[in-house]
Amino acid sequence: MPKSKKAAHQIDLNDPQYYLNRELSWLEFNKRVLHEACDSRTPLLERLKFLAIWSSNLDEFFMVRVAALKQQVEAKISMLASDARTPEQQLDEISSMLRPLVAKEHEQFEKVLRPQLAEHGIHILDYIDLSQKQRSYLDKYYEEQIFPVVTPLAVDPGHPFPYISNLSLNLAVVVKNPETQEELFARVKVPTVLPRFLALPPDLGIQNNGKPAVWTGVPLEQAIAHNLESLFPGMSIQEYHTFRITRDADLGLKEDEADDLLLAIEQELRKRRVGGDALRLEIHSQTPESIKKRLLEDLELEENDVYQVDGIIGLKDMMYFMSLPVPELKDEPWQAVVHPRLQRIRNPNLNPEMREIEEGKDFFTVIREKDLFVHHPYQSFSSSVVNFIVYAAHDPNVLAIKMTLYRTSSDSPIINALIAAAENGKQVSVLVELKARFDEENNIYWAKRLERVGIHVVYGLVGLKTHSKIVMVVRREQDRIARYVHIGTGNYNHKTARLYTDLGLFSCNEELGADVTDVFNFLTGYSRQKSYRKVLVAPVTMRDRFLSLIQREIENIHNGLTGRIVAKMNSLVDPQIICHLYEASRAGVQIDLIVRGICCLRPGLKDISENIRVISIVGRFLEHSRIFYFHNNGQEEIYIGSADWMRRNLDRRVEVITPILDADIAKDLQEILGIMLADNRQAWELQPDGSYIQRRPGEEVPEASSQKILMSMALNSNAN
Template sequence: MAKSKKNGETIENVESINFQDPKYYLNRELSWLEFNNRVLHEALDPRTPLLERLKFMAIFSSNLDEFFMVRVSGLKQQVEAKVSKLAFNGRTPQEQLEDISKSLRPQVIKQHQQFEKVLLPQLISHGIHLLSYIDLDSEQRTYLDKYFKEQIFPVITPLAVDPSHPFPYISNLSLNLAVLVKNPETEEEFFARVKVPKVLPRFLPLPPELRVQDRGEPSAWTGIPLEQAIAHNLESLFPGMNIQEYHSFRITRDADLGLEEDEADDLLLAIEQELRKRRVGGNPVRLEIQSNTPPGVRSRLLQDLDLSENDVYEVDGLLGLRDMMYFMSLPLEQYKDRPWQSVVPPRLQRLREPNAVNPQTLEVEEGRDIFTVIREKDVLVHHPYQSFTASVVKFITYAAYDPDVLAIKVTLYRTSGDSPIVNALIAAAENGKQVSVLVELKARFDEENNIYWARRLESVGVHVVYGLVGLKTHSKLVMVVRREKEHIKRYVHIGTGNYNPKTARLYTDFGLFSCREELGADLTDIFNYLTGYSRQKEYRQLLVAPVNMRDRFLSLINREIENAKNGGSGRIVAKMNALVDLQIISTLYIASRAGVKIDLIIRGICCLRPGIKDISDNINVISIVGRFLEHSRIFYFHNNGKEEIFIGSADWMPRNLDRRVEAITPILDADIAKDLQEVLGIMLADNRHAWELQSDGSYIQRRPGENCPEASSQQMLMAMAAKL
């Protein structure tokens, strides 16, 4: 067997290692469950403010809903289709389902025990009384009974189940009551289902005069869950019958779009049809029930829903904790994170307004515009630390009203329901600009919103395209074409996050503004690729998927390998949401063996297994889960001191590299490159919200060492932004 030397030790040559061996990789689904477990930890951590703990409870549950709707449903479909192909960690679809069940059940038990035994008492101690109906006094019951008759009863439709009434369709993510009633005359028992209506609030507050008293004053909030108000008024729904018992249950259905694009003559209409199917949902994949549900009711539900015992998740207490987000709306700021107001980047301060024209003189008001700032020097913005509205929204709005702007081109993957960006694009079209918008209709769970905006844009003459068959357009790009004297100049924004002002307050992302000629030319080629028949194969600066991105990243990693082999100091730091791609991971293993020092900041799924002797012992992986959702992608390569750093929209996943249109831009401004390196350094030093991935796939939370202060990267970045 061939051997070589590394740091004085004898190791096997790369050629002798089979990097296809499953032992070198972590399972994608289990890695995601580990991520969601880190989300749950924020709800368990007493350092997290009380209402924020409820928020993380809600996020954990909401994440699980989507996981079952998409990932678990996909595995179940593979099992039904008798797919025997192994995941690259060597597990069949059925084995993965078993692994998921084994890993997830303890997390669900932990979540509900924490909620019932820790958080509910703490809420009460802070004046938030989420009560059970049996805890109410007579006045409170009278109020809620009246509320039921006036507000709830008219909305509810009880559905009997008997030979003349087949088991009703249970909609996705709906909360329901399984009710057993008895005919007092015949002693015959019947099964019925009552849906808890989503059009009503999940939690019913009592008026101040009926709230629990705290030291002689009304508590901050007192109320009960909606389903309990329904359950204790079932006699109104089944008059003349005796209510025997009732039990809450909730189901999750397959909700992934099954779209054959090649056969869809009109993609927009085809997706609208698929969305109608999703509203009612596909096959059931999970049944959540209360643990005290009797065997007869349980077996009836399983039979009628065509589920097995493996699909059942028992819960002690309330079902559907995703609704805990309700309590974040309470005006109790002392139990939330300290409010953060994004700052305006220094170079974008004191700009005149986008449509600042004096209507009497038609003269432009004093002050610089955003194009002047970008011409001077590239601008980097970091959200939510720096304002999305004062940068990205203002950039597009300037373009909409600037008389010298000829055209605006944008990719929209996800945007908000009241999007100021779309409104600016509409204004631009009305102002005579040539506006082209790539709306990605296949953005999962945002399809309906995107269809709405696509129709709005088309109605005012915007040229709307829906992407390429077989590819999602995930890139975050804006290009503004402007006439300046006798020349045409292109201004670009290349980002890591969606053009959504709401999520920009919650997600960490970067955006680069530039008017560099080569970047403008590359964006022109990308938009031609998206809207026409261009099949561009080369780009001047950008890494573009699925064209050249995979090869460029592999080349950058291999360059570090060669530098390390030749006595240099190979170094890679990469931050992203997920690392799944087998080829990228195996190349990182080769880099590690060559002596390249690699730090990875992976928020969610990571299939790379760090710490394997002579394979990945030069690779460290951390995940940061905190107040903001880490969403930015940054890639740093040492390059023997000629450092290169990139930002963009893509993770290292097969879907990003092969099945999506993505764009990664190099950072060509030295000052901006240093700023990004500083951000990476701050994150690598985090000992408050950072977790270290172990070789067995588990994570250990970092803690401050002795005489070492707590360092939260997000808090530090907020403090730095506030000083700008």
């Protein structure tokens, strides 16, 4: 047996040493977000925004991922991660990795961003630094606007320690009874119904070079803390300390025991509002040991659950300052362009007789001419996806609209269009995924509203989340029925479509239409379709199809041909997919992966993954699109859709991936992948040990930011 084959036989590609830990990989992603807050090349308020995103991401990480690990520990489950770490080991390493990052977060805000904001007229002050006039104003404001809302809660034998809700900001207060000299403990919750930051009027703001400041004010909790006497009259305030807790907020829903999924989720949401077990305690570093010990005992937490910070607690609220009118401190505004083929679409709201005299084509004519590909936020979501549904709602020849909704906005124009369609006598069916984490309440609201106007609403499948992004419009055309489909990578949310990069395909291809019909029958009825003509559907065909596509590249190498795979996604976790990618790399297939967040694959390992390169792009837009390219000996196949290479996407969700059948669109997608792979501004290269190194342009190499290049390309295509 040749040596290489013998070596290949001896290597176990499932060995845990070849896999990175999922939780630590996610922390590496959030570390890249934190870097954007520290990068002086990023506009100042955008840096503050990234700091808020880092903090918000961390909250969700504790509420879901840390919560799951703690549950495993408590249940004495010794389940090993793919890298063979136990739940206890993961919790210890999360804590060790996070503590210096949390310290860096607060140091960046207090010592860098806060002073720089002040230089630009944004003064986030501490109460003790206010002038007497400023204090007088805030004291009066407190008396009139804050005091009636705040409730002090005593803690003593007659008043047990109060339940502290998830993510709430609180004051631990120690007061002394002057008559008995007894020290008493109380908790004051900082109300979430009030602004987190209190602005002073312009005439009381700090002057910058003779000009009024852009904003001057203090955190709400400090205004409360310096007026505690009003909450405890007759008592002597000894000390107060701010703290914040994070609780388990994942739904513990047993679907198979729920007769009514809507009712069951509503009941679970009531539990989430207050939260499950406490997971994390955030306190100031100068908090006395006695106070910390008391909080730990009452919250049933351990020392390892405490995160001490210097400065303002809860920096996710810094997003408040993004509304300030200082464009010079933000990214240049971006206005998505209308796709060139959609610039002369007729108004869908016009009466039929008016449409005949208005210039331009209708939306369906554009799709019949040629498949339409859109790239958000570079190209407008509203003028494409929203208008497609609006057009269908008002077109007299449209008979039915079918759609999946995973996340949508609170003022969704798509919802309004679906309601209009129902009122116009069209058959409308919508699958609303109630189990979309942290969007359940919003989805329940929309589901009920849709039902009230006669729309057929389905609440997803037991045991499966519906994560696919599909719309089908059924239209009567002369002597036939035509099906128009939209298959996308992102949610039907016009707000996040301005911030997330996503792709969408519009087509009236008969095989795609038939496949999407079968998917909707699977979602709404009892269909157990096992095969599809073109699309890949999870959990039915997608995993096997992806594995076969990877295997084909391996076989091409064995046959003396070339092999090439490029894939872009949010997360790469699935061990079986990773194992096959390792096999492809060992065979000689060249593999480039663009993975924004979690990546459990270790690139660059000798004899394992030497032909695999992984980058992550973190920029002003959240990379959310999924693209899968397979060289296929020059007969390239390229796919887009809703699924990442994760177990949950491939096995526990309904996902749809579509092949790109139009050669011009396939070339566009290859160009997008090429631009991203060449990024030397926002791209980070994954190292074999799981760390990332950010690419930087060299002295003679110009900066190449993929997102800026795509923005420029969109503008140029619009001009042409």
